[in-house]
Every structure is written in C-alpha cells, then in structure tokens.
Amino acid sequence: MSPTSPPGERRAESSQRAGRHRDAEARHLEAAFEERVVARTRALTAENAALGRANSEFLSRMSHELRTPLNAILGFAQLLESDDVEADRRAYVREIREGGAQLLGLINELFDVAGLEAGQLSVSRERLDPHQLLTHAPGAPQVPASVLPAAQANVAGTVLYIEDNLANVRLMERIFGKRPGATMLHAARADAGLAMARRHRPDAIFLDLHLPDRGGEDVLREIQGDGELRQIPVAVLSADATAGPINRVLSAGAIAYVTKPIDIGKVLALLDDLLGQSPRGARTENLMHERLRHDLKNHLGTALGFLELILEVTPPTDPRQRDLLEVRDAAQACLALIDQQRPEDTDRATTDQT
Secondary structure (H helix, E strand, C coil), X not given: CCCCXXXXXXXHHHHHHHHHHHHHHHHHHHHHHHHHHHHHHHHHHHHHHHHHHHHHHHHHHHHHHHHHHHXXXXXXXXXXXXXXXXXXXXXXXXXXXXXXXXXXXXXXXXXXXXXXXXXXXXXXXXXXXXXXXXXXXXXXXXXXXXXXXXXXXXXXXXXXXXCCCHHHHHHHHHHHCCCCCEEEEEECCHHHHHHHHHXXXXXXXXXXXXXXXXXXXXXXXXXXXXXXXXXXXXXEEECCCCHHHXXXXXXXXXXXXXXXXXXXXXXXXXXXXXXXXXXXXXXXXXXXHHHHHHHHHHHHHHHHHHHHHHXXXXXXXXXXXXXXXXXXXXXXXXXXXXXXXXXXXXXHHHXXXX
16 A cells, blocks of 8 residues: 555555454464364373273283182182081081182272273173073172083193293192193293203193293294294283283284183083193194184174164165175074084084084
8 A cells, every 4th residue: 555545545455454464363373273182182092092901911910910819719719618527627627618618709899990990891792691680690600610521531631831920830730630631831931931842842831921031022922933832731820810911812813811819610520621631633623613713703893883873874865884784684594503503512513523
C-alpha cells in the first residue's frame, strides 16, 4: 500500500498483518503442543508396556516361588496317603493335603486378582457340565486323594530330570519308585542337563523352567534345534502357572506342561505314556496330538477374535459381511471339531473297529 494511502486503509492492512502473524503463531503453538502430546503419549505407552512386563515378570516369579514349596508339601502328602499306613496317620496326612490345597486355592485367587488388575487375566470359553457345577462347590482346588495308577510291567526306560530344587528331586525319586522299570537321571543345571542328554540319550526329559544358569525355555529351544535331541520328548514341570510360559513352551515343542504342585497320578500317567510302549514315536503320539490341538485352538481363537472385530465395524449392507460370517461360522465349526476329536476318542474308535 502506498504511503499516501488513506489512514483507514493503512490501519486495515496493519490489522490484517497482525492477524496473519497471530494465526501463524497460533499454528506454531498448536503444532508444538501436538508434538508434545505425541511425545508424551509415546512415553506413557512405553512406560505402560514396561510396567506390564514388570507385572508379568513379578506374577511369574511369585507364582514360581510360592508354588515350589507347596509342590513338596502336597507331593509327599500324596505319596504318604497312597502308602499303606495306619488310620490315624492317614488322617493326619489328609489334613496336610487338604490344608495345602486350601493354601493353593488362596494363591490362585491372589494371582487371578493381580492378573485382573494388571490386565493380564486370560479368559477362555470352555464346555461346562451342569452336573459338576451343582455337585462341586467352589472353593479350594481339589488335590485328589492319592489312588495312584498301578505299576505296569511294560513301563521301562530312562528319564532325565533337569531341576535345581532338591526337594523336588527327592519327590520325583519317590515317584519313580512307583515304576521299578523306569530310571531317573538328574541334572541340577541347564548346561549339565544338555550334556547328559547328549551322552545318555534318555527316552524322555522332564524340564524345569527356572534354572540357575539358563532358562528352561532356552534349553527347550536348544533341544528342538538339535537334529538328534529333538527326537526326545520334553515335558515341562514348572511352578510357573501363568499363561505366557505355558503357551510359549507348548508352541516351542514341549509335549506337556505340568504345573506344580504336581498331581502325582498325572505324572505317573505321563511316565506310563512316555515309557510304556517301545517305539518312541508311538508312545508320544497322544501327547503330540494334544499339543497340536492346543496350537490349532490358539490360532483359531486369535483369528475368530479379529473376525469379530471386523464384523463390528462392517455395515450390514456391506456385501463382504456375508463372506465374513461364513468364515466365522467355519472357524467355530473347526473349533468344535477339535474339541470333539481327542486322542482317547481316536483310540476308542480304533478299538471298536478291531
């Protein structure tokens, strides 16, 4: 504008320049604020992720530390109860077993609440028997009265137990005493266990996850990566009852995951399954089927979860919705079929045909 322009025009232009300057400053401040918000959001997200990992590690560690001594208490109580002892001593042992079961129930409830508060409580849909809901009142988990499976003549072989807790080792030695044909080798450290596995080629390996020199998951990965050792079935026995480790080790190749405190009857049944038949491939077939079922259900469950999310945001008029519904129905049918086809069902069908 010319210097000779009327004062009114000069004031208007000055006001416009000032307005543009204020707008530019406002945009700059807004951009700076957005950058700070984004940076703070990222920092909070990282902090929350770190807190979630810390909570997960805490739950895993405390679950292990609390369940480990309970494993010895309940395990030896089951063995004593299964022995031929006089009535009054049997009653004392039953009190120990039931008291330990109540303590285990409190520990489970504590970790359920802690997992819920940390957003880590996993929920799964399971079929429920209404009769059992009516006949089994809620409360402490049932540690069964110890009617142990009888020894079988054809159960023979060697199992390597990699475990650093001596009370757990002594308990397992007593359990193996119920199977005279089975021999237990022991290693207290991961590297020593791997060396013994390569030297002795055991028929099976029982593996703890919390070892002093290396984690059990690392040991499992090394076994699975070894062309010869990977033929040896590995069952994990751990006091870590959180979902993360269970899913990881089963996906990594373990044939079974037994949580401590252990049910001795189940451990004996596992021994019978591992050592009761001569061909190694045959004696682990049922356990491999169980692992396959577990992996399939996990993958299908994840896919169904994403399908449900997609369906929630897909308008009913969208022509793709019908296809999505068909995929969802097919996945649900697959889940139902997996639940129905258990290894024991296959065994019964084979027996019926013969």
